[in-house]
Amino acid sequence: MSEKMVVDILTLDSVQCAACQYMLEAVSALPENVRQHIEFKEWNIKGAEGINKFLGYKARVLPTIVINGDIVFESIIPMYEELLDALAARAPEVLKTEIAKVRDAI
Amino acid sequence: MGKQLLIDAYRGKKTPQAPWLPYAGVHCAYLIGEKSDVYLQNPDLIAKGVLYAAERYKVDGLPLVFDLNVEAMSMGCEARWYPDNPPAVTGHPLADKTLAEANLRVPTAKDGRWPVIVEAGRQVMEKKGDWALLGLLCGPLTLASHLRGVKIFTDVVKNKPLAREILEFSSKVCAESARIYRDIGCEIIGIVDPVASQIRAETFREFVTPACQEAISVIHDAGRTSSFFICGDATKSLEEVCKIGTHGFAIDEQLNINYVRDLALKYGLGFGGNLKLTLALFLGIVDPREDAIVSLAAGGLTGYTFAPG
Numbered sequence: 001m002s003e004k005m006v007v008d009i010l011t012l013d014s015v016q017c018a019a020c021q022y023m024l025e026a027v028s029a030l031p032e033n034v035r036q037h038i039e040f041k042e043w044n045i046k047g048a049e050g051i052n053k054f055l056g057y058k059a060r061v062l063p064t065i066v067i068n069g070d071i072v073f074e075s076i077i078p079m080y081e082e083l084l085d086a087l088a089a090r091a092p093e094v095l096k097t098e099i100a101k102v103r104d105a106i
Numbered sequence: 107m108g109k110q111l112l113i114d115a116y117r118g119k120k121t122p123q124a125p126w127l128p129y130a131g132v133h134c135a136y137l138i139g140e141k142s143d144v145y146l147q148n149p150d151l152i153a154k155g156v157l158y159a160a161e162r163y164k165v166d167g168l169p170l171v172f173d174l175n176v177e178a179m180s181m182g183c184e185a186r187w188y189p190d191n192p193p194a195v196t197g198h199p200l201a202d203k204t205l206a207e208a209n210l211r212v213p214t215a216k217d218g219r220w221p222v223i224v225e226a227g228r229q230v231m232e233k234k235g236d237w238a239l240l241g242l243l244c245g246p247l248t249l250a251s252h253l254r255g256v257k258i259f260t261d262v263v264k265n266k267p268l269a270r271e272i273l274e275f276s277s278k279v280c281a282e283s284a285r286i287y288r289d290i291g292c293e294i295i296g297i298v299d300p301v302a303s304q305i306r307a308e309t310f311r312e313f314v315t316p317a318c319q320e321a322i323s324v325i326h327d328a329g330r331t332s333s334f335f336i337c338g339d340a341t342k343s344l345e346e347v348c349k350i351g352t353h354g355f356a357i358d359e360q361l362n363i364n365y366v367r368d369l370a371l372k373y374g375l376g377f378g379g380n381l382k383l384t385l386a387l388f389l390g391i392v393d394p395r396e397d398a399i400v401s402l403a404a405g406g407l408t409g410y411t412f413a414p415g
């Protein structure tokens with residue numbers, strides 16, 4: 001069974017909205033050894049799926065980063081370390097170790 | 107249509123009615139049956155689309171273009187064009203290089219995409235009626251994000267000298283863009299910085315406010331009207347937006363219009379926006395007519411511009 005973390009990025013549309021673009025990029029630009037342990041997806045509210053995801057999470061603003069079901073960053077593009085810490089706080093042990101390595105290398 | 111009506115509202119004055127400013131952007135391309143990518147690279151089409159939209163929507167003002175990638179692309183940033191959207195920057199030249207190594211220079215009216223926009227502006231100014239043309243430039247933090255990528259959001263906290271260097275360069279670019287729109291003849295020039303809503307108020311004050319001052323001086327020295335456009339949930343930074351030095355500001359649908367109005371009145375500024383672009387005009391979840399009535403009632407007649415959020 002996959003132990004990947006789920007990171008959802010709720011956006012207006014990362015093509016149309018610069019704020020959404022860089023919220024998405026905060027996650028997509030994570031190092032490969034972290035990224036391989038997460039499944040991330042953009043949900044833009046220009047489609048029914050995105051709207052349902054937004055409503056399902058009871059999200060309040062766009063853009064928002066949701067990690068394993070927790071709304072973590074609302075209209076704040078996180079610093080690299082903040083994002084790593086937020087992931088580590090919700091990560092399984094194997095990923096905690098990877099994140100710690102990345103964190104120590106900063 | 108009323109150019110002066112819009113200018114008065116943008117400057118925080120009382121107006122007999124709320125002026126109307128649709129940010130038509132690449133919707134102008136749709137109106138004349140063109141794809142955005144073709145439209146934005148052809149000055150004749152831009153002029154045609156803007157003039158058509160002005161008549162169609164009976165505007166008090168309209169942007170020449172609404173595309174925050176012009177400056178970055180004019181410096182050589184990689185970007186992808188879309189048929190139904192403005193282009194999007196995809197490459198960040200300062201991601202792994204210094205400013206000196208990347209050899210970036212401030213684009214002038216003769217560089218990159220600017221000649222198309224300047225020519226379009228010339229045509230619009232020659233033919234437009236009694237409405238204000240807006241020049242919308244890419245704000246300093248959005249531009250810094252285009253140049254540096256997402257690392258800029260760590261730099262503003264952890265590597266301030268580098269962030270300051272990039273923001274100072276962005277400031278020069280913004281000022282030059284303001285000069286270009288000034289020379290086109292735009293009556294209102296807006297600094298559009300959507301990414302600035304995604305940082306904390308103290309970071310805004312430290313980096314965004316100073317990086318806007320040269321552009322604001324260019325606009326005010328020419329006797330033109332200035333505005334600062336922010337999007338997203340900018341509640342945390344809105345007081346800083348009010349102090350930035352522009353005549354007014356514009357916000358999106360995620361802010362509470364009553365809060366925004368009270369803050370604008372406190373500072374004597376113009377304010378506009380907040381029509382539910384996504385919820386009403388795009389998704390139809392909220393009735394657009396009711397939304398418009400509520401916005402007009404809440405906005406009032408002192409400094410308010412009726413506009414999408």
